[in-house]
Amino acid sequence: MPGHEIDDVINQRLNLYDVLELPTPLDARSLYDDLPLIKRKYRSLALKYHPDKHPNDPLVIHKFHLLSTATNILTNTDVRPHYDRWLIDYQRKINDVERNKLIQKLELSESSTATAAHPHADLSHIQRYGELLRKLKHFNMSYGDWKHLDQKDQKNASHHPYYDCSTLRIVLENFPHSHAKSSCFAHLRNHIFTTLNPDEIHDIYFSERNNYSKDDSIIIYTVFDSPITAQHVFRSWSSGNVIPTVQDISPLIPLHYYSDFNLKTELNDDIVRLVSNEPILLE
Structure with missing residues (x-):
C-alpha cells in the first residue's frame, strides 16, 4: 500500500466503514475484526461498481476506488488500528461540537420564547429539534448527521461533480x-x-x-x-x-487499482443462449 494512502484517507475525513456499508464502531469496545465479512462486502459491491460495467461514469470509477481503498486498509492489521483510533477520536470531536451547537441553539430558542411578548409562542421548531435529537440517539446515529438534515442548505451548496x-x-x-x-x-x-x-x-x-x-x-x-x-x-x-x-x-486515485482486477460474474442464462445461438423457450 502506498505510504501516503492512509494519510489521504485521513486528510479527506473518509469513513471507510460507510464506504463498505458496514456499521461504524462508535468506540474501542464496539470494534470488530470480521475480515471475511469485510471481504464479502467488497466482492459484492465491487461487482456492482466495477468500471468495466460503467466505463464512462467517473462517479462509479471513484466509488470502485473507494471500495478498494477501504478494503485494503480495513484488512491490513498494521494499518487498521491507526485508522480506527483516528476515526473514533474524530467522531467523538464532531459529536461534541455538534452536540454543543444543538444545546446552545435549543437554549437560545427557549430563552427567546420565554421573553417573547406573545404568550402563545410557536414551539413547533423546538419540538422538531427534540424529535430529531431523540431519533439520532434511538438509532445510534452520529450527531454529526444533524448538519445533513437541512435540505435547503444541501441544494444551495455547490460541489465539484468529479472532485x-x-x-x-x-x-x-x-x-x-x-x-x-x-x-x-x-x-x-x-x-x-x-x-x-x-x-x-x-x-x-x-x-x-x-x-x-x-x-x-x-x-x-x-x-x-x-x-x-x-x-x-x-x-x-x-x-x-x-x-x-x-x-x-x-x-x-492510484492507477494500480485497475490493473489486476480479476473478479468474474456469471452471465444471465438468456444472454448465454443468445451468444451461443440457442433457442429461447417461451412459456
Missing part, C-alpha cells in the same frame, strides 16, 4: 508563504501550470504532514476543473515534461 477524479497529489519544493492557500494558488498558476487558464485550477488542499518551516518539500493536492485537465497534466509530467520545482505528480 477526487480531478485531483493530483503534487510534491513541490517548499517556497515562502507556502502554508497560505492564496499564496499556493498564485504559485501554481504563475510558476507551475503556466499554460492553464486560471479557472482550470478548481481548488487545493494540503497534507497534514507538511512542515512548512523545516521540510524542503511539501505536498499539495490540486483539484482541477475536470478529470480531463488532470489527466492532461499527469500525462505531460509522465512523458518527461519536467517542471523544475516539482518533485512528483501522481493521481489521488
Whole structure:
C-alpha cells in the first residue's frame, strides 16, 4: 500500500466503514475484526461498481476506488488500528461540537420564547429539534448527521461533480508563504501550470504532514476543473515534461487499482443462449 494512502484517507475525513456499508464502531469496545465479512462486502459491491460495467461514469470509477481503498486498509492489521483510533477520536470531536451547537441553539430558542411578548409562542421548531435529537440517539446515529438534515442548505451548496477524479497529489519544493492557500494558488498558476487558464485550477488542499518551516518539500493536492485537465497534466509530467520545482505528480486515485482486477460474474442464462445461438423457450 502506498505510504501516503492512509494519510489521504485521513486528510479527506473518509469513513471507510460507510464506504463498505458496514456499521461504524462508535468506540474501542464496539470494534470488530470480521475480515471475511469485510471481504464479502467488497466482492459484492465491487461487482456492482466495477468500471468495466460503467466505463464512462467517473462517479462509479471513484466509488470502485473507494471500495478498494477501504478494503485494503480495513484488512491490513498494521494499518487498521491507526485508522480506527483516528476515526473514533474524530467522531467523538464532531459529536461534541455538534452536540454543543444543538444545546446552545435549543437554549437560545427557549430563552427567546420565554421573553417573547406573545404568550402563545410557536414551539413547533423546538419540538422538531427534540424529535430529531431523540431519533439520532434511538438509532445510534452520529450527531454529526444533524448538519445533513437541512435540505435547503444541501441544494444551495455547490460541489465539484468529479472532485477526487480531478485531483493530483503534487510534491513541490517548499517556497515562502507556502502554508497560505492564496499564496499556493498564485504559485501554481504563475510558476507551475503556466499554460492553464486560471479557472482550470478548481481548488487545493494540503497534507497534514507538511512542515512548512523545516521540510524542503511539501505536498499539495490540486483539484482541477475536470478529470480531463488532470489527466492532461499527469500525462505531460509522465512523458518527461519536467517542471523544475516539482518533485512528483501522481493521481489521488492510484492507477494500480485497475490493473489486476480479476473478479468474474456469471452471465444471465438468456444472454448465454443468445451468444451461443440457442433457442429461447417461451412459456
